[in-house]
Amino acid sequence: MSEALAFRDFVDGCLYDPRFGYYGAGVVRFGDEAHYSTFPQGMSPAFGWLVADSLAWLLDAPMRDGRIPPDAPLTLLEIGAGDGALARDTLDRLVSRAGDPRLGPLAERIRYVVGDRSPTLRERQRRALAPHIEAGRAEVIALDARAPRWEGPFYGAVVCNELLSNLACDKLILHRGGGVTRVGVTARPPMSADTLWRAVAAGEALALEETTVPLAPDPARDALLAALAPLIADAHALGHDPLPLYYNAGVPAFVDGLASILAGPDRFGLALLVDYGGTSRHVLDPRFSHLRVYGRVGAESPLETPGQLDITWDLDFTQLGLVAEERGLELLHLGHQSMLESVAADLWGPELRPLVVEGRVAEGAAPGEEAELEAERLVAEFREADGFRAVVLGPPGVEVPRVRFGESDPWRVDALVTIAPWADRRAMGEAVADLALPPPDEWLYPGCDLVANISAVEAYAERATILERLAPFLARPGEIARRG
Numbered sequence: 001m002s003e004a005l006a007f008r009d010f011v012d013g014c015l016y017d018p019r020f021g022y023y024g025a026g027v028v029r030f031g032d033e034a035h036y037s038t039f040p041q042g043m044s045p046a047f048g049w050l051v052a053d054s055l056a057w058l059l060d061a062p063m064r065d066g067r068i069p070p071d072a073p074l075t076l077l078e079i080g081a082g083d084g085a086l087a088r089d090t091l092d093r094l095v096s097r098a099g100d101p102r103l104g105p106l107a108e109r110i111r112y113v114v115g116d117r118s119p120t121l122r123e124r125q126r127r128a129l130a131p132h133i134e135a136g137r138a139e140v141i142a143l144d145a146r147a148p149r150w151e152g153p154f155y156g157a158v159v160c161n162e163l164l165s166n167l168a169c170d171k172l173i174l175h176r177g178g179g180v181t182r183v184g185v186t187a188r189p190p191m192s193a194d195t196l197w198r199a200v201a202a203g204e205a206l207a208l209e210e211t212t213v214p215l216a217p218d219p220a221r222d223a224l225l226a227a228l229a230p231l232i233a234d235a236h237a238l239g240h241d242p243l244p245l246y247y248n249a250g251v252p253a254f255v256d257g258l259a260s261i262l263a264g265p266d267r268f269g270l271a272l273l274v275d276y277g278g279t280s281r282h283v284l285d286p287r288f289s290h291l292r293v294y295g296r297v298g299a300e301s302p303l304e305t306p307g308q309l310d311i312t313w314d315l316d317f318t319q320l321g322l323v324a325e326e327r328g329l330e331l332l333h334l335g336h337q338s339m340l341e342s343v344a345a346d347l348w349g350p351e352l353r354p355l356v357v358e359g360r361v362a363e364g365a366a367p368g369e370e371a372e373l374e375a376e377r378l379v380a381e382f383r384e385a386d387g388f389r390a391v392v393l394g395p396p397g398v399e400v401p402r403v404r405f406g407e408s409d410p411w412r413v414d415a416l417v418t419i420a421p422w423a424d425r426r427a428m429g430e431a432v433a434d435l436a437l438p439p440p441d442e443w444l445y446p447g448c449d450l451v452a453n454i455s456a457v458e459a460y461a462e463r464a465t466i467l468e469r470l471a472p473f474l475a476r477p478g479e480i481a482r483r484g
């Protein structure tokens with residue numbers, strides 16, 4: 001019997017099947033000869049310091065005003081913890097600063113719980129956290145981010161780095177006029193799903209290709225596509241037709257669980273999520289590749305060597321915000337990940353800089369100038385990395401301290417701005433000519449997500465000025481389709 005698997009089920013198996021999945025069976029290599037490294041790993045322990053400091057700022061007001069009662073245990077729940085580096089470094093930082101006026105109140109009451117779907121990675125996380133587990137302040141549990149649950153009271157925060165961009169996505173093709181095709185994966189010659197997975201487990205070479213499967217009912221997907229209709233119409237009007245979209249079906253279930261953990265009787269918390277992606281405007285722009293694979297030099301497609309590759313997708317922060325609002329939470333802040341730095345946790349300040357340099361020596365850089373230069377390069381990469389965003393979610397009305405985190409980026413569909421195809425390119429260039437930016441052709445083109453591109457052109461701190469100067473050249477969602 002021939003069977004096409006939905007693309008999402010195929011990539012989920014490749015990543016998470018406990019027998020052969022890249023994460024599920026622990027194929028992933030962190031550390032020496034790593035397939036890839038995340039910022040928490042590459043900048044260990046400094047990244048954990050930034051997170052500890054940011055959490056102290058975020059939880060300060062609720063701890064003072066009683067929304068987090070003074071006698072309640074304080075929980076930090078990290079979901080999707082990889083090799084446990086962030087958990088270990090955040091806890092080390094908190095514990096070592098028990099006397100600090102800001103970090104101290106957290107340190108005294110903290111319990112750090114790591115939840116992961118991969119049994120193999122849970123073992124690695126337990127090893128990384130061994131001293132903290134022994135001291136009774138950490139634990140590692142089985143938890144699926146597609147349905148996170150918490151028993152009993154919860155006061156504290158949920159933390160995730162590069163989790164949501166790793167949840168298996170559907171691949172959809174959006175046609176002008178509203179038709180939607182759902183992509184599947186099938187083997188040549190055709191075989192049943194069971195036979196296919198057995199071949200993957202045995203490491204046999206397989207010829208796989210994309211095909212289509214029926215569009216299963218999914219109200220959350222349909223609601224998102226309806227909300228994004230003006231952006232989809234603009235993309236079609238720009239000639240991107242048919243239009244591919246990776247739809248993250250795990251986000252609604254994740255946010256459902258998050259809402260049940262962060263709000264309600266005996267509960268109050270915030271979520272700090274760091275990930276890469278963009279607004280829906282960006283994720284719907286086919287001029288960028290929104291799927292990436294890691295693990296083997298030259299690998300480009302998730303259909304190559306199933307189970308041997310990491311597969312990740314750009315996260316749609318607009319989807320996250322819209323779903324959060326539907327589920328009674330709010331996207332309280334969206335900004336570049338560099339918002340995690342502060343005066344107290346400055347990567348190039350006297351405390352953290354030596355640690356970042358030491359990390360480069362541990363990686364093989366010669367002590368002295370070479371390690372300094374490597375460290376400088378890594379810090380610049382952290383501060384300017386395209387698409388890397390930090391998001392705060394929580395119950396409505398909670399204040400995120402602006403003095404610490406800055407202004408939030410626009411993410412709602414009607415607040416998105418994009419370069420209009422009819423804008424005068426020369427006048428646009430002139431409007432920002434004095435700002436020392438790369439040539440306008442590289443980042444000012446019709447239909448792009450301007451804020452995403454501003455982060456790419458390393459001028460993120462000047463985005464308010466750039467948006468103001470370019471206001472006459474911008475189109476609102478749906479306007480390109482209407483005028484085009």
Ligand SMILES: C[S@@+](CC[C@H](N)C(=O)[O-])C[C@H]1O[C@@H](n2cnc3c(N)ncnc32)[C@H](O)[C@@H]1O
Nearest residue numbers: 023038080081082116117118144145146161162
């Ligand atoms: C890209 S790694 C990031 C690891 C770590 N947060 C970091 O930044 O170094 C993704 C992690 O999320 C975990 N993960 C993926 N899907 C998950 C799910 N549905 N529930 C819980 N953990 C999941 C993986 O097992 C892995 O530990």
